[in-house]
């Protein structure tokens with residue numbers, strides 16, 4: 191029982207990627223994560239599964255690149271808890287490489 | 293040499309008089325070029341109460357000192373005039389190669405007044421100007437006009453700027469088109485050309501364009517090039533064009549659909565820059581000296597042209613409830629051919645659709661239905677049938693049928709592709725723009741959505757007033773310089789000051805450059821006040837203040853006009869009514885002899 195209590199619950203979230211990121215993973219996918227997973231941990235997970243993503247999202251020192259934008263249900267995580275933002279069940283996570291227009 | 297050709301052609305089409313004058317040294321110092329020159333010349337030479345379609349209205353076409361010097365993205369010219377759409381002292385900016393050709397023809401710019409007796413075009417070549425007969429070109433689309441002039445002149449170095457049927461018919465949505473598909477889109481300047489019987493301007497020649505300090509300029513160019521090349525945003529612009537924004541703006545919950553009734557367009561990916569690249573894109577294209585190449589060349593049903601851009605994709609797509617990218621592309625091309633502002637045209641159609649949906653009109657287009665869209669645009673351009681109702685923009689149409697609240701416009705000009713309820717700063721930029729509803733007089737999307745130069749919370753209004761002011765002033769200075777605004781994703785005010793100093797040989801720092809931008813902004817503002825605009829006009833359609841968004845992250849939000857607006861006036865050194873104080877006017881040198889403002 192003890193073991194069961196410690197085992198984190200699994201949950202599903204949707205991840206959407208755009209622009210150049212679509213070279214490395216499906217534009218929309220369901221991802222299973224453990225409850226309590228942060229945005230940073232989710233990104234790490236994704237870059238492990240899809241190695242090409244790493245260079246698009248992070249610089250050589252492992253810091254998120256300037257102008258990369260991660261949205262949780264349409265809200266930039268920068269204004270939530272940044273990479274520490276907790277991802278919740280059924281969240282829609284949108285990941286944009288640097289991009290813009292006008 | 294200092295980046296300028298130091299010649300401006302003054303043309304009175306009524307009298308058939310041409311006078312070529314040296315570009316004024318004080319004007320160069322105070323206003324740099326482009327939008328600055330246009331705003332200064334018009335405000336100092338013309339009564340603000342002039343009817344925009346009267347021969348007395350002045351229209352200027354001005355390059356900046358960097359235009360044509362080979363500095364990356366130094367491709368721009370600016371059209372300035374009193375807008376027939378809303379009476380503001382407007383400018384509209386365009387790239388392509390025409391601006392460069394104007395300099396090769398030996399001119400910093402042209403100032404045009406009067407009305408020609410017959411259809412006319414201006415021919416600029418190596419320091420000379422001729423007023424020529426345009427009878428053969430009148431009635432033709434912009435593409436036909438350009439092709440016919442190029443064939444008749446038999447000069448591959450020549451480039452053409454012209455109006456289409458919309459300008460000839462004095463549509464207040466008419467724009468100026470150069471190089472076939474580049475548009476100086478907003479404000480209705482095409483109708484001013486039409487009212488003067490001015491069909492086109494042709495520029496050709498082989499004059500040298502030199503900067504003051506070529507060695508320093510080489511270094512500056514290299515540094516600028518590296519900064520642009522290393523900038524991720526510029527990279528995405530090249531790959532996906534401006535329509536890369538479709539998904540970004542949608543995911544942020546601010547992509548308006550159905551005349552800004554909501555932001556829940558179901559199929560954004562179908563009209564995205566990504567989809568364009570995968571389907572209709574033939575190649576990327578750049579303006580003169582551009583290393584970004586954000587423009588698209590697309591193919592639909594055997595036709596290949598430049599475009600579309602994000603705003604036009606949104607306008608004829610999500611805002612009309614349409615997800616057919618080839619049709620949206622054709623609609624944009626048709627606007628270019630007719631010489632119509634695509635944002636205004638689409639906005640007017642969206643307004644008609646909502647009027648129809650609400651039962652305020654019994655005929656007209658309906659949301660989501662693309663059948664007949666191209667025919668309707670044709671009618672708008674030719675002022676025929678139901679389309680004629682929309683030829684002067686959504687505001688006049690909505691007023692005519694008793695529902696001005698359904699015109700999604702600011703100062704009578706239709707709004708572009710971002711819902712201000714989820715963008716407090718950008719909303720303030722819309723409300724205070726001195727040319728009316730517009731996104732490129734202060735693109736707060738950059739910090740509020742894209743995170744450049746830093747991330748600002750789009751829902752927060754505190755502190756936005758100063759950001760809006762600085763963005764507006766910097767943009768005015770960039771529009772004066774001859775550089776493409778997209779340089780601002782990679783460059784900062786110090787970079788621009790460096791470029792300007794190397795180009796003109798007059799040392800200028802970032803603070804002084806922003807001061808030039810502020811001066812231009814105030815000149816336009818003073819003109820608009822003299823026309824009759826007041827604080828009440830510095831606002832958005834009621835919808836944005838009273839109807840909260842129903843979906844997405846910004847759900848429940850409205851645009852909060854105050855206290856941002858008063859803070860903005862304070863940041864600008866204006867009084868509570870939004871009028872520049874005597875102190876501010878003096879500080880900007882707007883009361884001094886020689887740069888006297890006509891009505892201060």
Ligand code: SF4
Pocket residue numbers: 365367387388577578579580582583584585586587776777778
């Ligand atoms: S970035 Fe785009 S609009 Fe600007 S100069 Fe280059 S191609 Fe033209």
